[in-house]
Amino acid sequence: MESAQKSPTPVGTPWGIAPFRRYLSAHLISVTGSAMAPLALAYSVIEQGGGAGSLGLVLATNTVPMILFLLAGGVFADRLSRSRLLFLGNLLAAAAQGVLAVSVATGHATTASIAACGFVSGTASSFIGPAAQGAVVQIVPAEHLQQANALLRLPSNAVKVLAPVAGGLVVAASGAAWALAGDAFTFAAAAVLLLGLRLDAPITTSTSALTDLRAGWASFWSRTWLWTYTAAGAVLVAAWLAGFQLLGPLVAASQYAGARDWGLIQAAFACGLLAGTLVCLRWKPYRLLVVAIAAGGALVLPLAAMARGLPLLLVLVAALLAGVGLDVAVVAWTTAFSQHVPQDEQGRLIAFNGIGERLAIPAGYVVTALAAHAWDGRTALLACAAMIAAATVLNLCVPAVHRVNRLTPVDRPRPTHDRREAEQT
Template identity: 35%
Template sequence: MNTARSWEALQDKRFRAFFIARTTSMVGTSMAPVALAFAVLHVDERAAALGQVMAARMVAMVVFLMVGGVIADRMSRRTLIQVSHTLTALTQGIVAWLVISGHATIPLIIAIEAVNGAVSAFSMPAMQGLVPQLVEPRLLQQADALMSFARNGTMIIGPVLAGVVVAGPGPGWALAVDACTYVLAILALSRIALPAAVRRGSSMVADLRDGWTEFTRRDWLWIIVVVFGFLNAIHIGAWMVIGPYIAKTDPDLGVHGWSLVLSAEAVGAVLMTVVLMRLDLRRPLRAGMLGIALLSLPILVLGLDPRTVVLMPLAFVAGAGTQVFSTGWSVALMENVPEHALSRVSSYDMLGSYVAIPIGTTVFGWLAAVADPRTILVVTAVTYGVVSLATLLVPGIRHLRRATIVAAQQDSPVG
């Protein structure tokens, strides 16, 4: 893919409107963790209170993911996203008002954020299924890379913006800004015109069963989801739980060094999205699993020699590798799963990912208390790398090719 075509997907006005809407809402999404954390701590200084709020949101999202996938395959995905954004703006706006007015309580915030989590269970599968409806198949990788570029970029800018607002007007106003971004996203989505959704007379259970059939019939799909349930748990536990603990206790790394390491990881992901706008992944899953295996390197060094100057370049490479997997995986799903079942299949994928998060944080928090954290990191890194590369033993993962490339070769005289 040459430089002149790198932004070709944005020439389609429907995808351009979706890109603007998604980027706008992601600014708010990236602000939300910082804004919500300080809003909760403004009401109750106990760490347990923040944990309860975060758990309520995550549990509600996991509970409703399957239903969200079915609904997203049944109705207009654009409409579903707009309704979800409306509810997100309302819930975040209510929490903002409660905090600003001084009427907020932890039980109220827990209840509202649980609704927020349930709403996201409908919007996320819908977004995954909407992109193939907006761009040509040959532009799917570029479209996903553009979305990843926006997501990674806002993850750098959003927390900084949230910090400025929290330090100034206060955490309630940061949540208000978050709510406003969703209102703007709703307006952008209104510019997308799509054919009417095909109504099916099947039951919810039948739709779930059909989605499960689509999910399990492809060995590369369910194997990677199962493997990532394990990989995500140990990645979250090792990198996001034990990592900050090592940073806080090690004089050669420290909190400042750890922030630089995380920034290097984000920069690596952002720059790789630019590369992926120009370079086609001919075998997206092979490239993706090789890329994700690179995450084992900074985890290993964090256990052996946690110095900022060593960790930063490795985190940069790991961030780039993670982005290769993210794009390769999205393209493989969008090209090989029928559009009418894509949201349901995506919901099964997301369920495997999100269930692993509380497991990883809990298990590794316990392990760090009963064993040497650095030894845990070394063992985790080796395990992560071996499991990632072992998936390449599966022919479907190793040999899956871009559908557009295969079609082009079949249509050529030589083919």
């Protein structure tokens, strides 16, 4: 089978690397099914008589494992074969979605059983995520990492525009069970493709997972640019989700034409994500981390536009620009992380980053909901926009951020276990 460790001939683009084509194909298949899953999951709860409380429980049980097990996923990704972890993770997700589809189809689904399947799926995701981050670095040469990251984002963003519509048609025509079965099939198909991707396990001299975890935390904390980016991200992500997902529909209902206009705003944002990916296929900025932080600040635009009650057309433009900014930020950040963190530490450090950015989300929802009772929705939305702006500006004031720039092949850091070199990057 293909081995990503060997690259006998130079290639002009990531598409010329056979293991990357296999990995990209598996990713495309998997995200296509996953994009339809949230709608199918919601209607599976509704079909068995559940309401908002039941759906909230199901969504929570899908998210909690990402916090509980992400660190374990990061440790395993730095000790075991990442391709094998990706295979097993997709296989576990396929099994969970398959069981859920059967239970819904046979009428035996309950809130508890749906939540249990969601917990298993969330657990699988907590191992897939860190392994995926490190796998790309093993497959693709450093000079092609940004293009590879953009190519991986391209199908994800495309299906965000198309898959929900397809999922709605499937659910409307055949019921939620068929959409869930389709998701299970895509996970299984991705697992089969990943089985042929043979990546060697990272080289480690550690004797225990706990030692790896401690070393990972020391490495994470020694990189000022990384923990400050994570801290700023915690504020930004919580404010964005609370503002866009929680307050956005409420403000759209009171200031615009409700669900119709809110759907247009979401569609504009999704189109922006897709456009941002296309930008990243061509543009290769030198100041990777500065670009990632500044571009992420574009999320202020739709929140501020709705808070100020601007006409719908201007809100749509703001949402489009926010989508472009977010995708540029994600690709630039992923490239910077891939180039400035040694391969044998990427699983653990991306796990610390992921947990850090997620921890504030529940608190953000609660605080925003309370603020919406004390203030009107537009004022609370403006507060969320101000938090994003403040986090962006403060993060840009960190000197270490300005030293995390694009590396050429000759600049690429050597694999090392010497933690004293960490801050030099």
